[in-house]
Amino acid sequence: MCRTWPVINLFDRPGYISIAPPHPGSLPYLPQYAIEWRLTLLAQAVFDIHEKNGRAPRRPDQALSRTRAVYLNKIGITTTIPAEIVFAAGATPVDLNNVFITDMKRSEYVEQAEVEGFPRTICGWIKGMYSACLDHKIPKVIAVTGGDCSNTHVLMEIYRMRGVETIPFNYPYGRGRDSMESELALLRDSLGASEEASERWRIHLNRIRRKLDIVDQMTWQDGRVTGFENHLLLVSSSDFDGNPYSFEAKIDRFLEEVQQRREINAPVRLGMIGIPPIMEGLHQFMEESGAHCVYNEVARQFTMPFGGDTLAEQYLAYTYPYQIGPRIDDISAQIERRNIDGIVHYVQSFCHRQMEDLIFRERMDIPILTIEGDAPRAIDARTKIRLESFIRMIAQRKGAVV
């Protein structure tokens, strides 16, 4: 019985297709895997032949999804990474944060991690990502080791202990071009993606990213998109919902639908900064209380709003993983541009980024409300009191009624 999964090299491109089963070496050789696997290879081969002849299908993953190849090719990510390289490797990035927070079992995931021994005093996102990855049988994870959070380092160790393959990706702290180039090369090598294919995916994904700019503009300028819809769509650009084609179609449909809407007319305009909130109903409660959330800082950054002519440039312009200065510049410019009255700073319990609150408060001259979230549950009465008092306070200053 074959227990070791071989790496298959197609067209002499080492590692171009290297698909491992959900838990490498831990599962017996099951016939259904073998069937799916061969169909995957077939689909990849068809695409590759087309590509070689310069007639690549416009939607290369169409053939793959038919064979459930996407399932076998899933690569988890712990935060935004160069998704272009993952797609170029013929794999599907899956943002583990999204898998965790959109699953009905999100609360159980956190509890499950605690039962296994994760401390209570560790961020809920880390615990949720851990359980979600195992529950969804995602075999491989790209973990961000620089520019995000040091909890991820140990999460990687635990993943490996549980049989999940891990690939590190590091945003260079110094934001140097050469360091970024070499980080991208390392990622390409570990996934078996070519530079050319990554570049093609950059151009392709960029088209979708720019459609998200329109969604953002429809939020703050036209007032036809709610802050929550803006957050949901923009935050999804970390993994493009695992399927850029259906994601693009979703944006197109959404943009068409919102044309018919009436303009949101709220007396108070708020901006959200900080990591995506773990609690539910934050945006919706703001809207109910008379505020329009016109800016989601980190979700917008996931769309790479500054673009760039190369992948290196694009991921160096991305503000989130580096020092706070450029982030403050970006936020301040958006406050001005979007006519924002107040900022809601979301912080996660036990996250090192809570300390950033001190810097924002000292360096930004705008009312700031800090909201802290711990677990994936509906916002509590205390958070509601804070939010509505903040909105009322701003309205009073503006002489508006909420």
Add this chain to the structure above:
Amino acid sequence: MSGPMTMGVDAGSRQVKIVIGAGRQITFNAMIDTVQFYLTCRDGGGDSRDIVSSRVIDITRLAQLTGAPRWTRVVSTGYGRNNVAVAGGRAIPEIMAHAAGAVSQTGLNEFTLVDLGGQDTKVISVRNGMVDDFVMNDKCAAGSGRYLENIAMALGASLDMLGQCWHDPVKLSNTCAIFGESEVVGLVSDGASVESILAGANSSVVARLTPMIRRYRPKVIVATGGVAKNMAVRKLLEMETGVEVITPAEPQLNGAIGCVMA
């Protein structure tokens, strides 16, 4: 007397405060236990199994219970205001109610308001008689009235005695309202005096408050809430911040008075 008679209801986490008045003139006030309030005043009474109707407060029953005179409108605030609506009333956020109450009671326009409640602490910066900024404590009861009550109870001391103790405080490392009790037991066995432990509890409340207050660089502090009746906390607060601490005539009714003003 000006304007309609208004009933102000501040549903706090420990006590529900009720005030009736017009403008600055308060004619009636009462306080009832929060749990008793919800059990007896929910629409349908204590037996109601209908969650929707039980979230509405029957104000007539509340009036009967407290012996309140007639009123024409109701304004409510407090911790429970997002869960429970007062039938026929208007609800306003706590921060707004407390600021309005303090402006009305002190006649001041620029101050930093420190509301020390049963389970939470609010620090509100008031400028030109309006809320300029505010900060609230985190989700635990550390440094709140409940914490002080627990410590006093563990030592068999009255709240009056607690309010007298600010000299020679022992250092309490644990401000958790629950774990604090076991620390107190340890201190007693080590031979610390009751007075110095009580002073330590008062001082730990002030230590948690000070960073929240300092960010507003206050010139005057107005202290409200049940804990503001504690003289030791007021004295320690003055010593720690070097700023005059004013307590209005009715610190505990301040939120309800703010509702009447709104």
